[in-house]
Amino acid sequence: xxxxxxxxxxxxxxxxxxxxxxxRRRAGELLAARGVFGLVWLxxxxxxxASFGTLVDxxxxxxxxxxxxxxxxxxxxxxxxxxxxxxxxxxxxTIVTDCGARPRVNLVLYAFEEDDLRLLVVSHAEMDTKLAVxxxxxxxxxxxxxxxxxxxxxxxxxxxxxxKIANSNLEQFAxxxxxxxxxxxxxxxxxxxxxxxxxxxxxxxxxxVKLAELRDQAKRVSSMLSALLHYSSAGRSDASIESVDxxxxxxxxxxxxxxxxxxxxxxxxxxxxxxxAAPLALTLRNLIDNTIKHHDRGKxxxxxxxxxxxxxxxxxLSDDGPGIAPExxxxxxxxxxxxxxxxxxxxxxxxxxxLDAVGGSITLQSDPALKRGTTFKIRWPKKIxx
Amino acid sequence: MTARKIxxxxxxxxxxxxxxxxxxxxxxxxxxxxxxxxxxxxxxxxPGGAAAGDSVKFVIWDTDGNxxxxxxxxxxxxxxxxxxxxxxxxxxxxxQRMVEMGNRFMEAMxxxxxxxxxxxxxxxxxxxxxxxxxxxxxxxxxxxxxxTGENVKDAFLKAADAxxxxxx
Numbered sequence: 001x002x003x004x005x006x007x008x009x010x011x012x013x014x015x016x017x018x019x020x021x022x023x024r025r026r027a028g029e030l031l032a033a034r035g036v037f038g039l040v041w042l043x044x045x046x047x048x049x050a051s052f053g054t055l056v057d058x059x060x061x062x063x064x065x066x067x068x069x070x071x072x073x074x075x076x077x078x079x080x081x082x083x084x085x086x087x088x089x090x091x092x093x094t095i096v097t098d099c100g101a102r103p104r105v106n107l108v109l110y111a112f113e114e115d116d117l118r119l120l121v122v123s124h125a126e127m128d129t130k131l132a133v134x135x136x137x138x139x140x141x142x143x144x145x146x147x148x149x150x151x152x153x154x155x156x157x158x159x160x161x162x163x164k165i166a167n168s169n170l171e172q173f174a175x176x177x178x179x180x181x182x183x184x185x186x187x188x189x190x191x192x193x194x195x196x197x198x199x200x201x202x203x204x205x206x207x208x209v210k211l212a213e214l215r216d217q218a219k220r221v222s223s224m225l226s227a228l229l230h231y232s233s234a235g236r237s238d239a240s241i242e243s244v245d246x247x248x249x250x251x252x253x254x255x256x257x258x259x260x261x262x263x264x265x266x267x268x269x270x271x272x273x274x275x276x277a278a279p280l281a282l283t284l285r286n287l288i289d290n291t292i293k294h295h296d297r298g299k300x301x302x303x304x305x306x307x308x309x310x311x312x313x314x315x316x317l318s319d320d321g322p323g324i325a326p327e328x329x330x331x332x333x334x335x336x337x338x339x340x341x342x343x344x345x346x347x348x349x350x351x352x353x354x355l356d357a358v359g360g361s362i363t364l365q366s367d368p369a370l371k372r373g374t375t376f377k378i379r380w381p382k383k384i385x386x
Numbered sequence: 387m388t389a390r391k392i393x394x395x396x397x398x399x400x401x402x403x404x405x406x407x408x409x410x411x412x413x414x415x416x417x418x419x420x421x422x423x424x425x426x427x428x429x430x431x432x433p434g435g436a437a438a439g440d441s442v443k444f445v446i447w448d449t450d451g452n453x454x455x456x457x458x459x460x461x462x463x464x465x466x467x468x469x470x471x472x473x474x475x476x477x478x479x480x481x482q483r484m485v486e487m488g489n490r491f492m493e494a495m496x497x498x499x500x501x502x503x504x505x506x507x508x509x510x511x512x513x514x515x516x517x518x519x520x521x522x523x524x525x526x527x528x529x530x531x532x533x534t535g536e537n538v539k540d541a542f543l544k545a546a547d548a549x550x551x552x553x554x
Contacts, residue, residue, distance in 0.1 A: 066389070071426045073445045074391040074465035090461055092423020092450075098411060104423060125423070136420030136452060140399040147477035151511070 035103065040065065040120040042109075046076055049117060055105065056122050065120065070095060071107065079118060082111035092125050181228075184221045191217060224336065227346040241384065244277045246270050246313065250304060253285050260299055261292045262319075268306040273313065273382050276358060280380060283354045284315070286347040287376055291319040293347070312360070312382055318375040323368035332364065351378075358384050387430070389443040390549055391465055392542070395487055396472035397480040398451030401505040404532030405472060406448045409542055414533050421450045424462050431546040442546055455487060458494045467554045468499035468545045475504045475512040475529070482517050488525045499548040502527035503541055508534050 031037055031053075038053030048061045048068075059068040066072040071093050072079070078088055090107040103124055110119045191214040198207035247270030254264045291302050300319055307314040324332060331337045333352040338345035355362050359381050366374040394402040403421050408414055410427045427446040447466070449457055457463065469491050473484035484502055491500050502520070506512060508531040520527070526544070530537045 070389075070428050070445045071424075071447075073389045074467075078464060088461070094421075094423065094425045096406075096410075096425050096427050101425070132422045133420055136398060136422065136450075137418070139452065140418065140420065143397070143399060143477070143479075147474075147479060150478065 035124060037121060037123040040122065042079075042118040042120060044080065044116050044118070046072070046079060046118070053122075055103065055124065056120075058102075069107075079109050082109060082118065084111050084113040086111060181221065181224060184217055184224065187217050188214065188221065228335065230346065230350070240276075241274050242277050243272060244275050244280065245272045246280070246306060246315075249277070249281055250284060253281065253288055257288065257292065262288075262295070262300045262302050264288075265301070265303045266305075267303065269308045270306045271308045271313070275380070275382070276384055279354045279358060283351050283378065283380075286351045287317050287378070290347050290376075291317065291321060291374075295319070295321045297321075309379075313380045314377060315380065316375060316377045318373060320373050323366040323372055323374050324364065325369070326367055329364050329366070333362070355380075387441050387443050389445055390467040390546075390554070391445045391447060392545060393457075393463065393466045393469040394446060394448045394472060395457060395469050395491070396451060396503075397474070397477075397483050400451065400472045400474040400477075400480050400484075401532050402448050402451065402472045405470075405503065405505060405530065405538055405541075406446050408532045408535055408538045410446070412535070414535075416533075421448055424449050429542070431542060440550075442549070444542065444546070454483075455490050458487075458490055463495070466495065466498065467549050468501075469495075470501055470503050470541055470545065471525075472503045472505050472530075474506050476506055476509050478513060478517060481513070481520050485517070485519045485523055485525075488523060492525070497552065498554060499545055499552065500525050501541060501545065503537075504529045505532060507531045507536060 032039070033054060035053070035055045038051065038056030038059075040051045040056050040059055041049040042065055043049050046065050048059055048063060048065050051057070051059050051061060059065065066076065071090060075088065075090070082088060088109045092104055093107055094104045095102045106123045106125045108121045108123070110121070112119065191210050195207050195210045195214065198204070198210060247266065250266060250270075257264075288302065288304075291300055300321055302317060302319045305316045305318075307316075328337075333348050335349040336345040337349070351362060354360075355378060361379045363377045364374065365377075394406060396402055398420070399418065403419070403425065404414060406425070406427050410429050425448040427448065429444045429446060431442045431444055447462055449462060453460065469488075471484050471487050471491065473481040475481070481504070488500055488502060491498070502523070502525055504516075504527055507529040528537045528541050528544075530541060532538060
């Protein structure tokens with residue numbers, strides 16, 4: 001009697017104890033028929049001995065279970081090693097085939113003492129799907145929004161950095177305009193005074209000479225302003241990346257030079273790269289022009305060497321000109337700095353600005369006290385972020 | 387035919403399921419259906435090309451991104467031969483987590499094949515600059531697009547070849 005008392009609650013109050021096995025079987029059959037769970041008995045070699053329930057009706061009896069139930073692949077040795085009382089649970093599995101997705105199930109494998117069979121219980125796991133899907137959607141939405149915010153903040157930081165550079169350029173522009181243009185403007189004022197005094201003294205010859213000087217000075221101011229405008233727009237280009245044969249580019253610049261001014265020799269490895277063609281051409285043209293403008297002999301020699309490093313091109317330009325004293329090296333790349341042997345003093349400033357814009361660099365080696373010649377080495381990055 | 391288990395890991399919403407569906411059914415569905423638990427696909431890798439040797443059946447475990455690194459100690463990972471860890475090139479944080487996941491996978495399952503898939507490479511805002519930890523990582527990477535199919539099959543063929551060579 002005590003044993004039947006223990007069984008009573010599971011069958012429901014008021015049931016006839018002799019009916020309980022039948023009720024259990026009926027309940028089991030009902031749940032299995034409705035696809036709430038399925039049972040699969042497996043031999044030790046994991047072939048299917050028997051199956052029960054619509055949820056597992058695709059599992060072929062007599063065949064290895066993994067053949068019908070792919071998630072078992074890789075778990076075979078673990079299942080064989082199960083000891084009585086142990087179980088292996090693989091939750092929330094959906095098998096997807098070209099016919100669509102099967103219901104999401106939990107797989108639990110058991111081993112028993114009394115025989116060598118393993119029991120696989122397959123139970124429906126759909127109960128919490130809607131909530132889980134909704135939660136996942138919300139998490140994904142939040143992550144997407146966070147990523148978007150991070151991208152915007154990065155863009156803002158980039159804009160701020162660009163603004164900082166623009167401000168610094170503006171300050172530099174203002175400094176040049178006030179400092180370097182002040183002297184010729186002042187000279188214009190003096191010349192006007194002198195012309196006035198020559199006219200007052202009725203000295204028309206002196207007035208004519210001063211007028212000619214005034215015209216020259218005005219021309220100089222005008223060309224300085226043009227150069228300044230050129231400099232301020234350098235590097236601020238909407239150029240796009242294109243494939244450039246660097247050797248061909250240099251050849252083209254050399255072909256355009258005035259005949260008999262310089263003998264150019266090219267050496268090294270000259271690759272084809274994807275880069276901003278116009279800024280690279282402007283940089284090389286200014287460096288080559290610099291050699292010609294400042295050479296103190298009838299015809300100069302210029303050797304241009306290219307080395308193809310992994311992330312950048314190293315282009316070296318060595319000439320046999322008079323050289324640049326070390327004390328002038330630092331100021332050579334500022335606007336309107338010239339050693340007075342020709343040129344407007346903007347060429348190297350433009351080179352520096354171009355290199356700054358693409359993330360490159362330039363070095364200068366020269367000491368006339370030791371030997372003639374100047375060597376410029378530029379490093380031009382192969383990959384340019386626009 | 388031998389069968390091998392291959393894991394698709396990675397953050398939520400990076401396109402793991404889209405990659406699996408592109409490989410197995412050669413189709414792409416734009417609407418997002420999150421994976422709950424794991425979806426299991428089968429795919430037969432024919433011999434020849436990158437995957438020389440016998441044909442192999444891949445059982446692809448497309449996992450729920452909500453697990454994070456906890457997936458590595460989950461029963462799902464038992465006897466996995468390889469992991470393809472997916473990141474979204476439009477979301478830098480997923481690439482950083484992908485590298486962390488790759489490092490943890492190599493520690494947890496040494497000798498197993500692992501590769502990074504930089505997915506959604508077809509999108510306009512795909513990153514051109516990758517996180518430095520990803521660039522430095524010894525784990526191989528491929529840019530993929532489940533939408534266009536770019537490199538999807540290749541990624542699995544490479545995994546098949548590595549599994550065969552390593553005798554996993």
